[in-house]
Amino acid sequence: MRAVRFYGRRDVRMDQVEDLGSPKPGWVRLKVDACGICGTDLEGYVNGPDDREYAGKGILTLGHEGAGTVVETGEGVSLAIGQRVAVEGHLFCRECFYCLRGDYALCVRLKSLGQGADGGLAEEMLAPEYMCLPYADSLEPHHAALAEPTSVAVRAVRRGRLAAGETVVVVGGGTIGLLLLQIVRLRGAARVVVVEPVASRRELALRLGADQAVAPDDAQATLDELTSGVGADVAFEAGGSPAAAKAAVELVRKGGRTVLLGVTGGSLELPLLRFLLTEKEVIASLSHTYDVDFPEALRLLESGQVVAEPLITDRIGLDQVVSHGFEALLAEPAAHLKVLVVP
Ligand SMILES: [Zn+2]
Ligand SMILES: [Zn+2]
Known part of the structure:
Protein backbone atom coordinates (compact mmCIF):
# COMPACT_ATOMS: atom_id res chain seq x y z
CA MET A 1 0.00 0.00 0.00
CA SER A 151 -11.64 18.05 20.03
CA VAL A 152 -8.60 20.30 20.52
CA ALA A 153 -10.98 23.26 20.55
CA VAL A 154 -13.48 21.46 22.81
CA ARG A 155 -10.76 20.85 25.38
CA ALA A 156 -9.51 24.43 25.23
CA VAL A 157 -13.01 25.77 25.91
CA ARG A 158 -13.30 23.38 28.86
CA ARG A 159 -9.85 24.39 30.17
CA GLY A 160 -10.88 28.06 29.87
CA ARG A 161 -13.96 27.44 32.07
CA LEU A 162 -16.07 29.55 29.73
CA ALA A 163 -19.32 30.72 31.32
CA ALA A 164 -22.42 31.87 29.45
CA GLY A 165 -22.51 35.62 28.93
CA GLU A 166 -18.75 36.09 28.77
CA THR A 167 -16.82 38.09 26.19
CA VAL A 168 -14.33 36.01 24.24
CA VAL A 169 -11.44 36.90 22.00
CA VAL A 170 -9.97 34.27 19.70
CA VAL A 171 -6.49 35.20 18.50
CA GLY A 172 -5.90 33.40 15.21
CA GLY A 173 -8.58 32.60 12.65
CA GLY A 174 -7.15 29.38 11.22
CA THR A 175 -8.86 26.01 11.46
CA ILE A 176 -8.61 25.75 15.25
CA GLY A 177 -9.59 29.39 15.78
CA LEU A 178 -12.68 29.02 13.60
CA LEU A 179 -13.65 25.82 15.44
CA LEU A 180 -13.17 27.60 18.77
CA LEU A 181 -15.36 30.43 17.54
CA GLN A 182 -18.20 28.03 16.75
CA ILE A 183 -17.90 26.21 20.07
CA VAL A 184 -17.76 29.29 22.31
CA ARG A 185 -20.88 30.56 20.52
CA LEU A 186 -22.63 27.28 21.33
CA ARG A 187 -21.48 27.50 24.94
CA GLY A 188 -23.15 30.87 25.37
CA ALA A 189 -20.41 33.45 24.86
CA ALA A 190 -22.16 36.82 24.67
CA ARG A 191 -19.62 38.45 22.38
CA VAL A 192 -16.88 36.92 20.28
CA VAL A 193 -14.07 38.83 18.59
CA VAL A 194 -11.70 37.02 16.22
CA VAL A 195 -8.27 38.55 15.67
CA GLU A 196 -6.78 37.48 12.35
CA PRO A 197 -4.46 39.18 9.84
CA VAL A 198 -5.92 37.52 6.70
CA ALA A 199 -9.00 39.32 5.35
CA SER A 200 -10.64 36.24 3.80
CA ARG A 201 -10.43 34.44 7.14
CA ARG A 202 -11.96 37.43 8.91
CA GLU A 203 -14.87 37.26 6.47
CA LEU A 204 -15.28 33.56 7.17
CA ALA A 205 -15.19 34.24 10.92
CA LEU A 206 -18.05 36.70 10.54
CA ARG A 207 -20.03 34.13 8.53
CA LEU A 208 -19.41 31.55 11.25
CA GLY A 209 -20.77 33.77 14.00
CA ALA A 210 -18.11 36.22 15.17
CA ASP A 211 -19.48 39.59 16.26
CA GLN A 212 -16.33 41.25 15.03
CA ALA A 213 -13.30 40.02 13.14
CA VAL A 214 -10.38 42.42 13.16
CA ALA A 215 -6.74 42.69 12.15
CA PRO A 216 -4.20 42.39 15.02
CA ASP A 217 -3.52 46.14 15.02
CA ASP A 218 -7.20 46.88 15.64
CA ALA A 219 -7.74 44.28 18.35
CA GLN A 220 -7.07 46.42 21.43
CA ALA A 221 -9.24 49.31 20.27
CA THR A 222 -12.07 46.95 19.33
CA LEU A 223 -11.99 45.21 22.71
CA ASP A 224 -11.78 48.54 24.53
CA GLU A 225 -14.82 49.83 22.71
CA LEU A 226 -16.79 46.62 23.15
CA THR A 227 -16.07 46.29 26.88
CA SER A 228 -15.74 49.95 27.91
CA GLY A 229 -12.03 49.47 28.40
CA VAL A 230 -12.35 46.39 30.64
CA GLY A 231 -11.14 43.65 28.26
CA ALA A 232 -12.29 40.15 27.35
CA ASP A 233 -13.16 37.58 29.99
CA VAL A 234 -11.40 34.78 28.12
CA ALA A 235 -8.83 34.76 25.32
CA PHE A 236 -7.84 31.77 23.24
CA GLU A 237 -4.46 31.77 21.55
CA ALA A 238 -4.84 29.76 18.36
CA GLY A 239 -2.32 31.64 16.25
CA GLY A 240 0.63 29.40 16.99
CA SER A 241 3.08 32.23 17.61
CA PRO A 242 4.57 34.00 20.63
CA ALA A 243 3.06 37.25 19.30
CA ALA A 244 -0.41 35.72 19.33
CA ALA A 245 0.13 34.49 22.90
CA LYS A 246 1.25 37.93 24.02
CA ALA A 247 -1.74 39.58 22.35
CA ALA A 248 -4.11 37.08 23.96
CA VAL A 249 -2.77 37.79 27.46
CA GLU A 250 -3.01 41.54 26.87
CA LEU A 251 -6.57 41.45 25.54
CA VAL A 252 -8.11 39.84 28.64
CA ARG A 253 -9.36 41.86 31.57
CA LYS A 254 -7.92 41.73 35.08
CA GLY A 255 -8.73 38.32 36.49
CA GLY A 256 -9.40 36.99 32.99
CA ARG A 257 -8.20 33.69 31.55
CA THR A 258 -5.93 33.13 28.57
CA VAL A 259 -5.86 29.65 27.09
CA LEU A 260 -2.75 28.81 25.08
CA LEU A 261 -3.20 25.99 22.59
CA GLY A 262 -1.19 26.81 19.50
CA VAL A 263 1.92 24.68 19.09
CA THR A 264 4.90 26.96 18.76
CA GLY A 265 8.48 27.49 19.81
CA GLY A 266 9.54 30.70 21.45
CA SER A 267 8.52 31.99 24.85
CA LEU A 268 6.10 34.33 26.52
CA GLU A 269 7.55 37.11 28.64
CA LEU A 270 5.44 38.00 31.65
CA PRO A 271 6.32 41.23 33.48
CA LEU A 272 5.83 39.80 36.97
CA LEU A 273 4.58 42.86 38.79
CA ARG A 274 1.99 43.63 36.14
CA PHE A 275 0.97 39.99 36.06
CA LEU A 276 0.51 39.96 39.83
CA LEU A 277 -1.41 43.22 39.87
CA THR A 278 -3.85 41.97 37.25
CA GLU A 279 -4.49 38.46 38.63
CA LYS A 280 -4.63 37.11 35.09
CA GLU A 281 -4.58 33.38 34.54
CA VAL A 282 -2.63 31.72 31.75
CA ILE A 283 -3.79 28.19 31.04
CA ALA A 284 -2.24 25.66 28.68
CA SER A 285 -4.47 23.22 26.83
CA LEU A 286 -2.92 20.17 25.21
CA SER A 287 -4.75 18.20 22.51
ZN1 LIG B 1 0.20 7.10 31.24
ZN1 LIG C 1 -3.44 18.33 14.56
Whole structure:
Protein backbone atom coordinates (compact mmCIF):
# COMPACT_ATOMS: atom_id res chain seq x y z
CA MET A 1 0.00 0.00 0.00
CA ARG A 2 0.99 3.64 -0.27
CA ALA A 3 2.00 5.63 2.81
CA VAL A 4 3.39 9.13 3.33
CA ARG A 5 6.40 8.83 5.58
CA PHE A 6 8.57 11.25 7.50
CA TYR A 7 12.30 10.69 7.07
CA GLY A 8 13.54 13.99 8.43
CA ARG A 9 13.16 17.73 8.19
CA ARG A 10 11.79 18.68 4.75
CA ASP A 11 12.09 15.04 3.76
CA VAL A 12 8.66 13.44 3.46
CA ARG A 13 8.07 10.78 0.82
CA MET A 14 5.21 8.72 -0.50
CA ASP A 15 6.42 5.14 -0.32
CA GLN A 16 5.12 1.79 -1.37
CA VAL A 17 5.18 -0.16 1.92
CA GLU A 18 4.23 -3.66 3.04
CA ASP A 19 0.56 -4.28 3.78
CA LEU A 20 -0.17 -3.84 7.47
CA GLY A 21 -1.37 -7.37 8.14
CA SER A 22 -3.90 -8.42 10.75
CA PRO A 23 -4.46 -6.18 13.76
CA LYS A 24 -3.39 -7.40 17.20
CA PRO A 25 -5.97 -8.08 19.95
CA GLY A 26 -7.95 -4.93 20.77
CA TRP A 27 -6.89 -3.22 17.54
CA VAL A 28 -8.51 -2.71 14.15
CA ARG A 29 -7.28 -2.17 10.61
CA LEU A 30 -8.94 0.74 8.85
CA LYS A 31 -9.21 1.86 5.27
CA VAL A 32 -8.45 5.57 5.59
CA ASP A 33 -11.32 7.72 4.26
CA ALA A 34 -9.61 11.05 4.89
CA CYS A 35 -6.82 12.48 7.02
CA GLY A 36 -6.10 16.14 7.66
CA ILE A 37 -2.75 17.92 7.65
CA CYS A 38 -2.39 20.36 10.52
CA GLY A 39 -0.07 23.03 11.83
CA THR A 40 1.69 20.48 14.04
CA ASP A 41 2.54 18.38 10.98
CA LEU A 42 3.86 21.48 9.23
CA GLU A 43 5.90 22.42 12.30
CA GLY A 44 7.42 18.91 12.21
CA TYR A 45 8.07 19.18 8.47
CA VAL A 46 10.01 22.41 8.98
CA ASN A 47 11.57 21.95 12.44
CA GLY A 48 11.38 18.21 13.13
CA PRO A 49 14.41 15.96 13.59
CA ASP A 50 16.96 16.22 10.79
CA ASP A 51 17.02 12.51 10.28
CA ARG A 52 14.54 10.31 12.13
CA GLU A 53 16.46 7.15 11.49
CA TYR A 54 19.67 8.71 12.75
CA ALA A 55 17.79 9.91 15.84
CA GLY A 56 16.92 6.25 16.48
CA LYS A 57 13.22 6.88 16.02
CA GLY A 58 12.67 5.12 12.71
CA ILE A 59 10.77 6.22 9.64
CA LEU A 60 7.18 7.12 10.50
CA THR A 61 3.88 7.31 8.60
CA LEU A 62 2.41 10.77 9.26
CA GLY A 63 -1.22 11.71 9.91
CA HIS A 64 -3.11 12.20 13.18
CA GLU A 65 -6.44 13.58 11.96
CA GLY A 66 -7.95 10.47 10.45
CA ALA A 67 -11.32 8.93 9.71
CA GLY A 68 -11.64 5.45 8.30
CA THR A 69 -13.69 2.34 7.70
CA VAL A 70 -13.06 -0.87 9.65
CA VAL A 71 -11.76 -3.60 7.34
CA GLU A 72 -10.43 -6.11 9.88
CA THR A 73 -10.79 -6.51 13.64
CA GLY A 74 -8.41 -8.03 16.15
CA GLU A 75 -9.45 -10.39 18.91
CA GLY A 76 -11.92 -9.00 21.43
CA VAL A 77 -12.97 -6.03 19.32
CA SER A 78 -16.68 -5.17 19.12
CA LEU A 79 -16.53 -2.76 16.17
CA ALA A 80 -18.05 -4.26 13.02
CA ILE A 81 -16.41 -4.60 9.62
CA GLY A 82 -17.62 -1.74 7.44
CA GLN A 83 -18.22 0.60 10.38
CA ARG A 84 -17.01 4.15 9.83
CA VAL A 85 -15.01 5.69 12.67
CA ALA A 86 -13.14 8.85 13.57
CA VAL A 87 -9.71 8.22 15.09
CA GLU A 88 -8.62 10.08 18.24
CA GLY A 89 -4.97 9.15 18.02
CA HIS A 90 -3.43 9.03 21.52
CA LEU A 91 -1.61 5.91 22.72
CA PHE A 92 -1.22 6.14 26.49
CA CYS A 93 -0.15 3.74 29.22
CA ARG A 94 -3.22 3.73 31.53
CA GLU A 95 -0.87 3.17 34.46
CA CYS A 96 1.01 6.39 35.18
CA PHE A 97 0.00 9.12 37.64
CA TYR A 98 -1.63 11.17 34.88
CA CYS A 99 -3.48 8.34 33.17
CA LEU A 100 -4.98 7.31 36.52
CA ARG A 101 -6.35 10.85 36.82
CA GLY A 102 -7.78 10.76 33.29
CA ASP A 103 -5.23 13.30 32.04
CA TYR A 104 -4.26 11.05 29.15
CA ALA A 105 -2.61 13.79 27.09
CA LEU A 106 -0.12 14.18 29.95
CA CYS A 107 0.78 10.46 30.04
CA VAL A 108 4.50 10.04 30.67
CA ARG A 109 4.61 7.43 27.89
CA LEU A 110 2.28 9.27 25.49
CA LYS A 111 2.62 8.58 21.79
CA SER A 112 0.28 9.62 19.04
CA LEU A 113 -0.54 8.02 15.74
CA GLY A 114 1.26 10.02 13.07
CA GLN A 115 3.67 11.47 15.63
CA GLY A 116 5.22 8.66 17.68
CA ALA A 117 3.63 5.76 15.81
CA ASP A 118 2.42 5.14 12.26
CA GLY A 119 -0.60 7.29 11.41
CA GLY A 120 -3.28 7.88 8.82
CA LEU A 121 -1.56 9.41 5.79
CA ALA A 122 -1.77 6.04 4.06
CA GLU A 123 -4.29 3.84 2.34
CA GLU A 124 -4.76 1.87 5.56
CA MET A 125 -3.91 2.30 9.23
CA LEU A 126 -3.93 0.31 12.48
CA ALA A 127 -5.52 1.70 15.65
CA PRO A 128 -6.70 0.42 19.04
CA GLU A 129 -10.46 0.13 19.31
CA TYR A 130 -10.80 2.63 22.18
CA MET A 131 -9.68 5.51 19.98
CA CYS A 132 -12.04 4.64 17.09
CA LEU A 133 -15.40 6.31 17.54
CA PRO A 134 -18.31 5.34 15.27
CA TYR A 135 -20.48 8.13 13.91
CA ALA A 136 -23.85 8.51 12.22
CA ASP A 137 -24.25 8.04 8.45
CA SER A 138 -25.43 11.64 8.25
CA LEU A 139 -21.87 12.85 8.85
CA GLU A 140 -19.58 12.82 5.84
CA PRO A 141 -16.30 10.96 6.39
CA HIS A 142 -14.38 14.03 5.25
CA HIS A 143 -16.02 16.03 8.02
CA ALA A 144 -15.43 13.25 10.55
CA ALA A 145 -11.70 13.73 9.90
CA LEU A 146 -12.09 17.13 11.56
CA ALA A 147 -13.13 15.51 14.85
CA GLU A 148 -9.50 15.61 16.03
CA PRO A 149 -8.95 19.38 15.60
CA THR A 150 -12.49 19.98 16.87
CA SER A 151 -11.64 18.05 20.03
CA VAL A 152 -8.60 20.30 20.52
CA ALA A 153 -10.98 23.26 20.55
CA VAL A 154 -13.48 21.46 22.81
CA ARG A 155 -10.76 20.85 25.38
CA ALA A 156 -9.51 24.43 25.23
CA VAL A 157 -13.01 25.77 25.91
CA ARG A 158 -13.30 23.38 28.86
CA ARG A 159 -9.85 24.39 30.17
CA GLY A 160 -10.88 28.06 29.87
CA ARG A 161 -13.96 27.44 32.07
CA LEU A 162 -16.07 29.55 29.73
CA ALA A 163 -19.32 30.72 31.32
CA ALA A 164 -22.42 31.87 29.45
CA GLY A 165 -22.51 35.62 28.93
CA GLU A 166 -18.75 36.09 28.77
CA THR A 167 -16.82 38.09 26.19
CA VAL A 168 -14.33 36.01 24.24
CA VAL A 169 -11.44 36.90 22.00
CA VAL A 170 -9.97 34.27 19.70
CA VAL A 171 -6.49 35.20 18.50
CA GLY A 172 -5.90 33.40 15.21
CA GLY A 173 -8.58 32.60 12.65
CA GLY A 174 -7.15 29.38 11.22
CA THR A 175 -8.86 26.01 11.46
CA ILE A 176 -8.61 25.75 15.25
CA GLY A 177 -9.59 29.39 15.78
CA LEU A 178 -12.68 29.02 13.60
CA LEU A 179 -13.65 25.82 15.44
CA LEU A 180 -13.17 27.60 18.77
CA LEU A 181 -15.36 30.43 17.54
CA GLN A 182 -18.20 28.03 16.75
CA ILE A 183 -17.90 26.21 20.07
CA VAL A 184 -17.76 29.29 22.31
CA ARG A 185 -20.88 30.56 20.52
CA LEU A 186 -22.63 27.28 21.33
CA ARG A 187 -21.48 27.50 24.94
CA GLY A 188 -23.15 30.87 25.37
CA ALA A 189 -20.41 33.45 24.86
CA ALA A 190 -22.16 36.82 24.67
CA ARG A 191 -19.62 38.45 22.38
CA VAL A 192 -16.88 36.92 20.28
CA VAL A 193 -14.07 38.83 18.59
CA VAL A 194 -11.70 37.02 16.22
CA VAL A 195 -8.27 38.55 15.67
CA GLU A 196 -6.78 37.48 12.35
CA PRO A 197 -4.46 39.18 9.84
CA VAL A 198 -5.92 37.52 6.70
CA ALA A 199 -9.00 39.32 5.35
CA SER A 200 -10.64 36.24 3.80
CA ARG A 201 -10.43 34.44 7.14
CA ARG A 202 -11.96 37.43 8.91
CA GLU A 203 -14.87 37.26 6.47
CA LEU A 204 -15.28 33.56 7.17
CA ALA A 205 -15.19 34.24 10.92
CA LEU A 206 -18.05 36.70 10.54
CA ARG A 207 -20.03 34.13 8.53
CA LEU A 208 -19.41 31.55 11.25
CA GLY A 209 -20.77 33.77 14.00
CA ALA A 210 -18.11 36.22 15.17
CA ASP A 211 -19.48 39.59 16.26
CA GLN A 212 -16.33 41.25 15.03
CA ALA A 213 -13.30 40.02 13.14
CA VAL A 214 -10.38 42.42 13.16
CA ALA A 215 -6.74 42.69 12.15
CA PRO A 216 -4.20 42.39 15.02
CA ASP A 217 -3.52 46.14 15.02
CA ASP A 218 -7.20 46.88 15.64
CA ALA A 219 -7.74 44.28 18.35
CA GLN A 220 -7.07 46.42 21.43
CA ALA A 221 -9.24 49.31 20.27
CA THR A 222 -12.07 46.95 19.33
CA LEU A 223 -11.99 45.21 22.71
CA ASP A 224 -11.78 48.54 24.53
CA GLU A 225 -14.82 49.83 22.71
CA LEU A 226 -16.79 46.62 23.15
CA THR A 227 -16.07 46.29 26.88
CA SER A 228 -15.74 49.95 27.91
CA GLY A 229 -12.03 49.47 28.40
CA VAL A 230 -12.35 46.39 30.64
CA GLY A 231 -11.14 43.65 28.26
CA ALA A 232 -12.29 40.15 27.35
CA ASP A 233 -13.16 37.58 29.99
CA VAL A 234 -11.40 34.78 28.12
CA ALA A 235 -8.83 34.76 25.32
CA PHE A 236 -7.84 31.77 23.24
CA GLU A 237 -4.46 31.77 21.55
CA ALA A 238 -4.84 29.76 18.36
CA GLY A 239 -2.32 31.64 16.25
CA GLY A 240 0.63 29.40 16.99
CA SER A 241 3.08 32.23 17.61
CA PRO A 242 4.57 34.00 20.63
CA ALA A 243 3.06 37.25 19.30
CA ALA A 244 -0.41 35.72 19.33
CA ALA A 245 0.13 34.49 22.90
CA LYS A 246 1.25 37.93 24.02
CA ALA A 247 -1.74 39.58 22.35
CA ALA A 248 -4.11 37.08 23.96
CA VAL A 249 -2.77 37.79 27.46
CA GLU A 250 -3.01 41.54 26.87
CA LEU A 251 -6.57 41.45 25.54
CA VAL A 252 -8.11 39.84 28.64
CA ARG A 253 -9.36 41.86 31.57
CA LYS A 254 -7.92 41.73 35.08
CA GLY A 255 -8.73 38.32 36.49
CA GLY A 256 -9.40 36.99 32.99
CA ARG A 257 -8.20 33.69 31.55
CA THR A 258 -5.93 33.13 28.57
CA VAL A 259 -5.86 29.65 27.09
CA LEU A 260 -2.75 28.81 25.08
CA LEU A 261 -3.20 25.99 22.59
CA GLY A 262 -1.19 26.81 19.50
CA VAL A 263 1.92 24.68 19.09
CA THR A 264 4.90 26.96 18.76
CA GLY A 265 8.48 27.49 19.81
CA GLY A 266 9.54 30.70 21.45
CA SER A 267 8.52 31.99 24.85
CA LEU A 268 6.10 34.33 26.52
CA GLU A 269 7.55 37.11 28.64
CA LEU A 270 5.44 38.00 31.65
CA PRO A 271 6.32 41.23 33.48
CA LEU A 272 5.83 39.80 36.97
CA LEU A 273 4.58 42.86 38.79
CA ARG A 274 1.99 43.63 36.14
CA PHE A 275 0.97 39.99 36.06
CA LEU A 276 0.51 39.96 39.83
CA LEU A 277 -1.41 43.22 39.87
CA THR A 278 -3.85 41.97 37.25
CA GLU A 279 -4.49 38.46 38.63
CA LYS A 280 -4.63 37.11 35.09
CA GLU A 281 -4.58 33.38 34.54
CA VAL A 282 -2.63 31.72 31.75
CA ILE A 283 -3.79 28.19 31.04
CA ALA A 284 -2.24 25.66 28.68
CA SER A 285 -4.47 23.22 26.83
CA LEU A 286 -2.92 20.17 25.21
CA SER A 287 -4.75 18.20 22.51
CA HIS A 288 -7.67 16.10 23.85
CA THR A 289 -8.87 12.99 25.63
CA TYR A 290 -10.46 10.00 23.93
CA ASP A 291 -13.23 9.66 26.51
CA VAL A 292 -14.42 13.25 27.02
CA ASP A 293 -13.19 15.78 24.45
CA PHE A 294 -13.24 13.55 21.39
CA PRO A 295 -16.79 12.16 21.72
CA GLU A 296 -18.08 15.66 22.41
CA ALA A 297 -16.34 16.98 19.29
CA LEU A 298 -17.69 14.19 17.09
CA ARG A 299 -21.25 14.79 18.37
CA LEU A 300 -20.94 18.52 17.60
CA LEU A 301 -19.99 17.70 14.01
CA GLU A 302 -22.60 14.97 13.73
CA SER A 303 -25.38 17.28 14.86
CA GLY A 304 -24.25 20.04 12.50
CA GLN A 305 -23.75 22.44 15.42
CA VAL A 306 -20.14 22.77 14.31
CA VAL A 307 -19.66 22.97 10.55
CA ALA A 308 -16.53 21.60 8.91
CA GLU A 309 -17.02 22.18 5.19
CA PRO A 310 -16.16 25.92 5.15
CA LEU A 311 -12.84 25.07 6.82
CA ILE A 312 -11.74 22.59 4.15
CA THR A 313 -9.87 24.44 1.42
CA ASP A 314 -8.06 21.55 -0.27
CA ARG A 315 -8.60 17.87 -0.97
CA ILE A 316 -5.46 16.18 -2.23
CA GLY A 317 -4.08 12.70 -2.88
CA LEU A 318 -1.30 10.90 -1.01
CA ASP A 319 1.10 11.71 -3.85
CA GLN A 320 0.41 15.44 -3.39
CA VAL A 321 1.11 15.72 0.35
CA VAL A 322 4.45 17.46 -0.16
CA SER A 323 3.70 19.54 -3.26
CA HIS A 324 0.07 20.53 -2.56
CA GLY A 325 0.23 20.08 1.21
CA PHE A 326 3.39 21.11 3.07
CA GLU A 327 5.03 23.20 0.35
CA ALA A 328 1.75 24.91 -0.57
CA LEU A 329 1.09 25.72 3.09
CA LEU A 330 4.56 27.22 3.39
CA ALA A 331 4.38 29.19 0.15
CA GLU A 332 0.90 30.59 0.66
CA PRO A 333 -0.25 30.07 4.24
CA ALA A 334 -3.13 32.51 3.85
CA ALA A 335 -4.61 30.55 0.94
CA HIS A 336 -5.30 27.36 2.89
CA LEU A 337 -7.17 26.28 5.97
CA LYS A 338 -7.66 22.54 6.41
CA VAL A 339 -5.92 20.45 3.79
CA LEU A 340 -7.56 17.01 3.66
CA VAL A 341 -5.73 14.06 2.22
CA VAL A 342 -8.03 11.56 0.55
CA PRO A 343 -6.02 8.38 -0.14
ZN1 LIG B 1 -3.44 18.33 14.56
ZN1 LIG C 1 0.20 7.10 31.24
